[in-house]
Amino acid sequence: MSEIDPTDHALATIASILENPEPALVVRETEIIRETEIVVVGEQPSVEEHNVLDEHPVVEEQPLAPEHTDADGYSKVGPGPMVAIRLKWTVHRGDDGQYYVHETIGEQSAPVVSGPMTSEAAVRFVDGQQDEANKRFELLRSEIAGRSSLADYERKGEA
Secondary structure, three states, X not given: OOOOOHHHHHHHHHHHHHHOOOOOOOOOOOXXXXXXXXXXXXXXXXXXXXXXXHOOOEOOOOOOXXXXXXXXXXXXXXXXXXXXXXXXXXXXXXXXXXXXXEEEEOOOOOOEEEEEEOHHHHHHHHHHHHHHHHXXXXXXXXXXXXXXXXXXXXXXXXX
């Protein structure tokens, strides 16, 4: 019996996760503004009454991610199905007042430190690294999906 390459097993695991993604749940809070009417005894109610049921609920706009006022502690996590290989970038303020980005792979790795830089540059660096990781992940994901569909095509004898 031949040995199975661990890379093949990892890619198969990733492909199975990507084929059956978990649905995202988005929760939004809405607020309905209610009007009250004060009627003084002896006065007729106003003709311009508003029907509360005809009004649309007011939705308070909120950003998807809270804006960070201080770069120290700013953090982003890369894509991936397994925590052990997921990238994480965190901004830390050094003793010199400059900012440094710590990049780790998984939870137990030693960080690769980039810096010194300004707080704005550190945040841009983290955002850029995450964008690049997302692009690479999507490329790998589409490549894996292409290979799995090609393998299905070959298994059916259509090749």
